[in-house]
Amino acid sequence: MSSPSQVQPQLKPIYQCGSHIHRTLRSVREQLHQLCDQHANRLIVIETMDGDVFEGYIRHCHNGVLYLTLSNEGCARAFFPGPPPPNPYANFVLPLVLFNLLTISLL
Numbered sequence: 001m002s003s004p005s006q007v008q009p010q011l012k013p014i015y016q017c018g019s020h021i022h023r024t025l026r027s028v029r030e031q032l033h034q035l036c037d038q039h040a041n042r043l044i045v046i047e048t049m050d051g052d053v054f055e056g057y058i059r060h061c062h063n064g065v066l067y068l069t070l071s072n073e074g075c076a077r078a079f080f081p082g083p084p085p086p087n088p089y090a091n092f093v094l095p096l097v098l099f100n101l102l103t104i105s106l107l
Contacts, residue, residue: 016103025103029064032098036061043071043107048100059093066096 010086017025036058046068047055070092 005034025096029098032066033102035104036066039106040041044068045103045105045107046096046101047103048096049102050100054094054096056094064098066098066101067095070094 013033038058040058043055043057046056046066048054054068056070059069060067073093
C-alpha cells in the first residue's frame with residue numbers, strides 16, 4: 001500500500017502538443033463549430049481526410065465532434081414492386097471528429 005507521504009514517480013509523456021499547434025487546433029475547432037452552428041439542419045456532403053464521403057444534415061456540433069444525420073436521399077431510386085424496402089440507415093446519426101474533415105459542402 002502506498003501512503004500519502006510516498007512520492008509518486010513523475011509521468012513522462014511520449015507526446016506533448018506544441019503550444020503553437022495547440023492554438024491553431026483550438027482556432028480551427030472554434031471556426032468549425034461556428035460554421036456548423038450557422039448551417040445546422042442543412043443538407044451537406046462531407047469528405048474526410050481518408051477519402052470517405054458522407055451526405056446528410058448537420059444535427060449538432062460539440063467538443064470537436066460533428067453529429068450528422070445521414071441522408072436517405074436517393075434510397076428509393078430503384079424500382080421495387082410494392083412498398084419501398086426499409087432503409088436501415090434512415091435517421092442514423094454519425095459522429096465525425098472535426099479534425100478528420102477535409103471538406104464540408106452545402107447541397
